[in-house]
Amino acid sequence: MLRRLRTKIDEPEDAAVTESVLEDVSERATVGHPPVVAEGDVVIVGEKYPNISHEVVRAGHELQNRYGRFRLGSLIGKPVGRRWKSEFEKAGKGACFVNVLAPTPELWTVALQHRTQVVYSHDIALITAHLELNAGSVVLEAGTGSCSMTFALARTVAPHGTVLSFDVDEERVRSAQQEIKLLKLDHVVKVEHRNVVTRGFPESVVQHSVDAVFLDLPDPNNVIREAAHRLKPNGALACFSPCVEQVQLSLQEIRGSGLFYDVRTVTNTTRQYLTEAERFPVPDLGIDNQIRRGGTCAMAASNATTGGAGKTDHDEARAYAAISDDEHADPEMSVPAVGRKRPRGKEASRAVSNDTTDVTVALPLEYPTVPLNSRPHRDMKGHTSYLTFAYRIPYLGTEENTATVS
């Protein structure tokens, strides 16, 4: 769904800012006026982080999960980017919420149905930058797999560009075509059933007409010369291969063809951090004179970083005191704090990534006044591979016109 999040409003020329246009402005141009959901749209449903899925909105259909029952029809006509309340209240828990969001390629990548290994957003980002894609680029892709890369490519080249994607697996092609239609990308993306190793790219893709080629299949080395014939001068090639032996074969082809420059292979790993207002446990050593948090040093530092966000030294001191008191009262001091919530008054329900708490009231953005702890997220999807990039030399030669496409 490449529809913009804002309401599309015709823009007045300065000279034409008439009374009626101004009325129009004040009436419609409200901030954050997001698109409203219509029957058949895809929405992303965010549960407790990092769980996420996608749904096709159909009146009469229901979504059931551990947060309750949700009527999809109730989304129709409403904007995305908000909390969605379940139909019934869980005893003692109140109503539960999930988040309903617009389907961006980044959310899609984590919410899609895995048919194959997929390319994740941090790699997609680097590939998109290396391929130098923009609105209007023409890209060839093989194979389509689960459409993770395809959606991201389409987003960047739409509305004037094209993505031609091929996969040898008929079932995957069918699923991909359905998804592309659901995501309303069929004007940008064509998915075709084709073995690009044995048959190359279709004749309809004329020589030196594409801006970029992306290969994520087991043997990209067998498609590299094909790619070189289709690429425009300075067009970019990217190969995604998990095994270094495979990269070696691809590089042999890339270099051996003599048709590419700036050849490089990289890996791009990712890590995500969680930040919580819970502190690493301070042990009670049971001795006099034990060092404690909230001493003058910690307070000075804390005042400096919060930059006078309206808190007095006194408030600050109380906050620290409250925490350390509690720390003493905690009998499970030896239990690692990881996963343990330490609610503190107003900040109680504010732990990061708690997307489904029963909270609908937005609070103002403020500097935190509690000590924070960050650590890497342990089960983050970060599958990566070797990424090999190369660019087509501008010389197109003459022998290429006769080059065979088997």
Next chain:
Amino acid sequence: MASGADGTDSVVRDGDYVVFHTSDDRWNFAQVKRGNRVSLNSKRLKVDAVIGCEWGSVFSLGRNKAELIREIETVSFDTELHQLSEELHTVSNGAEARDENEGAEAEIDEELEVVREDRHDEAGKVSLKSADLIELAVRSNVNFEGKSLHARKKFIMRKHARLLLRVRILKPTGRTLCNVYCDRNPHGILGMRLDTFSLVLTLANVRADGHYMVMDHALGLLVGSVAQRMRGHGKVFSVFQGSTPACVEMIRSFNLSAEETNSIRHVPIHFLPSVFQDAPDDDLPLNFATARRDPGSATDQEQRSDVKRARLLDGSHPSRLTGRPTARRMKYWLRAGCESLIIAARHDALPLVHAMLPFLASSGNLVVFGNNFQPMAELQYALSCTRSFARIQLHETSLVHHQVLPGRSHPKMSELASGGYVLSATKLTAS
């Protein structure tokens, strides 16, 4: 201005900005105008020769190493160089190291000079073939008897790099300019490595017809890249502090087309709080002078340079007074909300996020780049406390280059140890 990067032009035109990439992986860029020079490998090279050449063309350094000489490339020069170094590897591996012989290096040096002189044909081009170098390498085995294998290899490679240095001309894009800055002035772009830079653009969901609000302290790398990616469809609101738009020069170095340039709109940050109220002077062009200063107190000169700059920015619309939209129109655009807010600031981002947040559309993304971990973690936590965001993520990526060769694959040393951190979050609206 000249525009050579709108996707259709295949040759460099007078006045274009050009990225220069050397075969030893150094980067720089320059505007090509008769008489201009570019610094590469501590030489100041005249750039005249690249005008009229195809993008992607390769050049060698002339005899006096002060000018660029076009080389015809029918087989990728990179392939030739690679084969050469592989052959050298084999040759130099064949010999055993014995005792030291100090005189050898000077001798070889002399020989190389002779070879180089010989190979200059009438046109002044260096046409050293790989066979000659192999021959030299073999000879060096003899003359080098004393040197250790490692020293010998190093020496030969150094000679090659010098003799065979090639320069390729590339279009200025987010990727090539990011490489230029990472190579020459990483501090200027806040140490934003290519992996983090691209992650920012991707997480911001940059695409045609989008509206993006950007606070760019990275010399305009982000503003220019967003505009280039959208190709003139959509808008980039470049928010700046003070009274003059930031990073105009860098944005120009993208060779943006008129439409692309026009998609960039400069907005003083002091204007943001007034967006939701109509004011009597809304039909005047957007005022860049800071609100705190009495407009009357601005010196004539300041005002003049302000006007000049604004014209420069918006040369495509000479008819509009100073090239700025009216305040009314700017309010109209901003009230509609943006798909994403992009912030890459030299200082703590939280106050900026606070000032820009009202302009983020529901389900749109906030993307913040930062070099220091603690402020980013603090912002992450602060965002979660607002209860107005889903999927608040603090990312770190690490980019490693690899040498991949049979039996000799290994990661290479990286130049920038950290590429910074990227925070992203999706806006929720109470409903």
